[in-house]
Amino acid sequence: MKKLLLKSRFNYILLVSIVLLWGNRIQAQCTEPSTYQYQTSKDGDWNTADTWKDNTIPPVDGNNNILITHNVTYDGDLQLTGNGTVTIKKGSLSVDHNFKSEVSNNIILKEGTLKAIDYNNMGSVCAIDSKIISTHDFQFEPSASIKLENTALAICHDFNGQSSTSVTGSSIQLNVLEHLNRPEVFTGSTIAKWYSADGNGDQTGWPTISPTALCDCDGNGLNIAILPVTLTGFSTAIEGNTVLLRWSTANEINNAGFNIERSVSNLNWTSIGYEATKALNGNSSRSLDYSFVDKDPLNGTNLYRLRQVDLDGKQSYSNVVAAQAPTTNSIAVYPNPAASTISVKNVVAKQQIRIIGLDGKIYQAMTVTTQPQDINVSGFVAGIYFAQVWQDNKVVGIAKFVKK
Numbered sequence: 001m002k003k004l005l006l007k008s009r010f011n012y013i014l015l016v017s018i019v020l021l022w023g024n025r026i027q028a029q030c031t032e033p034s035t036y037q038y039q040t041s042k043d044g045d046w047n048t049a050d051t052w053k054d055n056t057i058p059p060v061d062g063n064n065n066i067l068i069t070h071n072v073t074y075d076g077d078l079q080l081t082g083n084g085t086v087t088i089k090k091g092s093l094s095v096d097h098n099f100k101s102e103v104s105n106n107i108i109l110k111e112g113t114l115k116a117i118d119y120n121n122m123g124s125v126c127a128i129d130s131k132i133i134s135t136h137d138f139q140f141e142p143s144a145s146i147k148l149e150n151t152a153l154a155i156c157h158d159f160n161g162q163s164s165t166s167v168t169g170s171s172i173q174l175n176v177l178e179h180l181n182r183p184e185v186f187t188g189s190t191i192a193k194w195y196s197a198d199g200n201g202d203q204t205g206w207p208t209i210s211p212t213a214l215c216d217c218d219g220n221g222l223n224i225a226i227l228p229v230t231l232t233g234f235s236t237a238i239e240g241n242t243v244l245l246r247w248s249t250a251n252e253i254n255n256a257g258f259n260i261e262r263s264v265s266n267l268n269w270t271s272i273g274y275e276a277t278k279a280l281n282g283n284s285s286r287s288l289d290y291s292f293v294d295k296d297p298l299n300g301t302n303l304y305r306l307r308q309v310d311l312d313g314k315q316s317y318s319n320v321v322a323a324q325a326p327t328t329n330s331i332a333v334y335p336n337p338a339a340s341t342i343s344v345k346n347v348v349a350k351q352q353i354r355i356i357g358l359d360g361k362i363y364q365a366m367t368v369t370t371q372p373q374d375i376n377v378s379g380f381v382a383g384i385y386f387a388q389v390w391q392d393n394k395v396v397g398i399a400k401f402v403k404k
Contacts, residue, residue, distance in 0.1 A: 030126035030147055030232045032108060033085050036067040046074040068093055080105045088112030127151040128230055128250060133219040140165045148172045152224060156217035161185035163358060163383045170319050175214040184359045190319060228253035229308055236323035243294040243323045245304055250287055252279040259307040260292050264394055282311050297325040301395040331397035333387050337404045340378040344387050347373050352390040377403055
């Protein structure tokens with residue numbers, strides 16, 4: 001049985017950093033609004049009244065929630081502004097020119113298709129069992145949060161990642177027919193298969209590049225199979241001296257339950273609990289929420305994953321999430337942003353500090369000699385970095401900073 005949940009093999013350092021920054025935001029992002037002000041009634045053009053219930057055309061600005069369950073076209077540029085949500089569920093939205101959405105907008109796709117010529121700064125997206133197709137260029141909005149589960153991202157020309165953007169999720173198909181720029185934005189996700197004409201990619205944990213393109217410019221050739229368990233959110237939260245894990249599923253087929261596993265190295269995993277499925281006879285087509293409390297987390301960074309078990313005994317793994325257990329040594333970096341020198345506070349002698357870039361490289365490593373520890377970063381390229389503190393072969397602190 002094909003699985004949604006693939007065993008994580010990410011780079012450990014970036015995994016911890018990115019998950020801690022984005023996990024809770026993405027879980028909320030995948031939740032549909034409780035009400036929609038506008039819903040489609042049939043296939044048609046966005047700006048035609050009878051495409052919509054009550055014959056009311058939804059505006060593209062403002063705090064409006066819009067539900068598309070049919071095949072809708074839009075003539076011209078479509079720019080969404082405001083704080084609303086557009087959900088495409090078992091339908092499609094095809095824009096015959098440019099598509100742009102702000103970070104404050106939320107785009108949700110569930111077995112849906114979004115297609116446009118150019119994506120000029122795509123905002124926040126949660127896509128499950130879906131397709132996002134660009135017949136020219138694709139670029140995410142800076143600081144956008146992107147969650148892709150069992151979803152294809154197909155781009156006819158160039159993919160342009162942003163240094164401050166992170167894509168999370170699993171079972172992602174990535175097809176770029178020209179240039180794949182900044183593939184490191186996918187570090188926090190699991191790629192099922194990929195192709196780029198320039199061969200740029202091959203990040204840690206990625207499979208071998210496909211010898212041929214996965215599809216053409218219009219997305220023909222993409223195959224998205226609906227998987228037995230669709231995980232829509234998996235996050236951690238510190239509560240006192242414990243770690244609370246939460247996860248949600250959109251659908252379950254033949255599911256027995258979830259083993260909760262913990263690690264500090266991303267190599268050796270220990271089972272710390274089990275949660276049986278809430279689905280009747282293991283099957284559900286509605287959203288189900290789960291939680292588990294780790295009452296005795298390890299010192300420093302704790303990694304968690306779910307080992308999903310079918311009723312027939314087959315197993316698969318979720319992506320990995322992280323939690324920084326409370327310690328008395330909470331490091332900080334200042335000034336932030338920094339131009340030439342940073343000071344790392346709350347460190348002790350003989351600890352190790354590593355400066356890590358979004359590309360996973362260690363740009364500087366040193367042993368702590370003073371408190372705070374000053375580090376010269378004047379030669380670093382502008383961007384986002386992480387100061388990571390190690391002790392006894394474990395991460396005991398991490399702080400993000402920006403190099404101007």
